[in-house]
Amino acid sequence: MKKYQQKSLIAVLTGVLVFVVGSLVLLYFAGHKLAAAIQKDAKQIVNHIDAAVSERRQILFPLNALNFSECSDENLLEMRRALFDAKYVVDIGFFKNNQLVCTTGSGVLKTPINDRTPDYIRNNLESKNDNNIRVRFEPKLKILLFEERIMQVVIVRQGNYNLIMDTAAISRSNIAAPYWEITYKTGSDSFHLAGKSGLSKELASHKQIPFETALMCSDKNTGYCVAVRTPWSEFFADNQFLLIISLILTCLTGVSSALIVDYQIAARRSTNNRVRKGLTKGSFYWTYQPIICLHTGKVIGCEVLARFEDKYGPLYPDEFIPVIRKNNLTWSFTQAMVAKVLKELTELDDLPTGFKVSINIFPCDVELGNVSLLTQEPALINSRFIICLEITEDEYLDTSIAHAHFRTLVDSGFNLSLDDFGTGYSNLRNLQNLSFHQLKIDRTFVQDIATQGLKASMIPNIMELVRKFNYTCVAEGIETTEQEAMLKSAGVHYGQGWKYGRPMKVDKFKRYIAQQTL
Numbered sequence: 001m002k003k004y005q006q007k008s009l010i011a012v013l014t015g016v017l018v019f020v021v022g023s024l025v026l027l028y029f030a031g032h033k034l035a036a037a038i039q040k041d042a043k044q045i046v047n048h049i050d051a052a053v054s055e056r057r058q059i060l061f062p063l064n065a066l067n068f069s070e071c072s073d074e075n076l077l078e079m080r081r082a083l084f085d086a087k088y089v090v091d092i093g094f095f096k097n098n099q100l101v102c103t104t105g106s107g108v109l110k111t112p113i114n115d116r117t118p119d120y121i122r123n124n125l126e127s128k129n130d131n132n133i134r135v136r137f138e139p140k141l142k143i144l145l146f147e148e149r150i151m152q153v154v155i156v157r158q159g160n161y162n163l164i165m166d167t168a169a170i171s172r173s174n175i176a177a178p179y180w181e182i183t184y185k186t187g188s189d190s191f192h193l194a195g196k197s198g199l200s201k202e203l204a205s206h207k208q209i210p211f212e213t214a215l216m217c218s219d220k221n222t223g224y225c226v227a228v229r230t231p232w233s234e235f236f237a238d239n240q241f242l243l244i245i246s247l248i249l250t251c252l253t254g255v256s257s258a259l260i261v262d263y264q265i266a267a268r269r270s271t272n273n274r275v276r277k278g279l280t281k282g283s284f285y286w287t288y289q290p291i292i293c294l295h296t297g298k299v300i301g302c303e304v305l306a307r308f309e310d311k312y313g314p315l316y317p318d319e320f321i322p323v324i325r326k327n328n329l330t331w332s333f334t335q336a337m338v339a340k341v342l343k344e345l346t347e348l349d350d351l352p353t354g355f356k357v358s359i360n361i362f363p364c365d366v367e368l369g370n371v372s373l374l375t376q377e378p379a380l381i382n383s384r385f386i387i388c389l390e391i392t393e394d395e396y397l398d399t400s401i402a403h404a405h406f407r408t409l410v411d412s413g414f415n416l417s418l419d420d421f422g423t424g425y426s427n428l429r430n431l432q433n434l435s436f437h438q439l440k441i442d443r444t445f446v447q448d449i450a451t452q453g454l455k456a457s458m459i460p461n462i463m464e465l466v467r468k469f470n471y472t473c474v475a476e477g478i479e480t481t482e483q484e485a486m487l488k489s490a491g492v493h494y495g496q497g498w499k500y501g502r503p504m505k506v507d508k509f510k511r512y513i514a515q516q517t518l
């Protein structure tokens with residue numbers, strides 16, 4: 001996979017990861033909101049159960065305690081009084097010989113009605129009499145008073161009275177959950193009392209989706225429990241706006257994360273960042289390219305050329321040199337080079353005294369005066385080599401300050417070489433004033449020899465200047481015997497180029513030197 005593809009993949013994966021994590025976090029909070037709402041509904045329904053049981057007690061105990069044996073006016077009056085404040089009870093009936101003989105709604109019945117078998121009998125622990133509570137769920141009851149109205153009720157009988165308890169009182173209250181069921185459990189049996197029949201069994205037997213269900217039982221009235229369910233789909237339908245906004249925000253967060261990561265990877269891999277870090281992390285190393293005497297064929301020196309390699313790969317001088325300049329790192333870069341190069345070359349025993357080591361100096365360091373610090377470097381001053389400072393012809397060098405620095409350098413034993421002669425800024429007047437020793441013909445002149453171009457035709461004129469000012473001359477970029485022959489006949493002293501050897505690391509340069517006659 002290519003690097004830019006890796007980079008895009010990391011950015012996309014980060015975006016997707018942030019989106020997934022964001023969505024999970026959203027789901028988690030939504031789940032907790034849903035669970036809290038369901039718990040609230042369950043608690044509210046349990047409160048209804050407790051209130052209904054309490055109401056049943058408050059009506060049936062006192063009525064039974066009155067010990068009426070007939071459906072008298074007094075009995076009916078007491079029954080209607082009891083009904084007056086009731087919230088859940090909609091009708092009260094009186095039984096004689098196990099037959100319903102009168103109700104609060106219809107008064108004395110013309111035809112008594114036989115009581116029906118209850119769904120379950122709850123032992124009444126609160127009474128010592130035979131006052132067990134018989135409970136029956138009636139899904140479609142038409143009570144005598146309102147024949148046209150079908151009600152879902154629970155019929156509770158205790159002693160001589162029964163109560164019709166309307167479950168609509170619970171439905172009408174503020175319950176958000178669409179599905180709930182009240183049951184009464186005794187032993188392994190469970191009886192439906194209100195709500196969606198079968199929901200409790202469904203919740204108990206199936207694996208449920210997280211957060212959307214709750215089961216709760218009454219602490220006060222043993223056996224009464226409620227099951228509640230709000231499916232996620234309905235929760236989302238009720239919170240559509242919130243959901244859409246959250247998803248959009250999560251998407252945006254995912255996309256921004258991807259962009260930030262992309263930007264950071266790009267920034268980390270930028271040439272600027274790599275070069276700055278490379279200086280402290282040792283990503284720079286130096287190579288040596290031999291310089292040959294064109295008349296004897298012997299190696300007389302080398303040029304030191306920087307190279308860069310880090311975990312992202314190599315960078316070439318035309319990439320890193322401008323960055324070093326832009327970041328004002330020229331002097332620390334040169335210092336690092338001088339320290340490393342002198343150490344490496346000094347250890348090469350085959351290099352004789354007077355071997356010429358050419359190092360490149362940034363023109364701005366001449367103007368700033370940094371170059372003068374080289375005269376205080378014992379390793380340089382005491383070196384057995386001739387240190388030749390190659391400086392590109394530049395307007396920086398055309399100042400009296402620069403000239404003074406050059407003088408100091410020459411007085412301390414350095415050679416000065418005017419690099420890339422013939423390119424960029426040229427002021428021939430300086431050739432005399434700059435106290436330089438050497439002039440280096442740019443490789444574009446050498447490359448021009450094959451085509452006998454304009455630049456190649458200027459080489460004899462350059463050599464006239466060289467002789468006039470008593471310089472030595474190096475031609476760089478020699479690749480062919482033809483170029484070598486032409487330069488030699490023009491009187492060029494030294495040559496550098498791939499014909500003699502490419503820039504090489506110190507180990508290879510050591511082997512190269514061992515094979516040469518110096």
Ligand SMILES: Nc1nc2c(ncn2[C@@H]2O[C@H](COP(=O)(O)O[C@H]3[C@@H](O)[C@H](n4cnc5c(=O)[nH]c(N)nc54)O[C@@H]3COP(=O)(O)O)[C@@H](O)[C@H]2O)c(=O)[nH]1
Nearest residue numbers: 305306317318321360361362476477478479496497498503
């Ligand atoms: N201040 C510093 N400048 C430096 C340093 N190291 C390099 N540089 C400058 O970067 C420029 C490019 O250098 P580089 O890519 O290393 O190119 C040099 C040689 O590799 C190249 N060369 C040599 N022989 C041949 C050849 O036969 N053919 C061919 N096509 N190219 C060849 O020429 C460059 C020589 O550079 P120079 O003599 O300095 O002009 C370059 O300007 C370097 O100066 C550093 O440590 N400090």
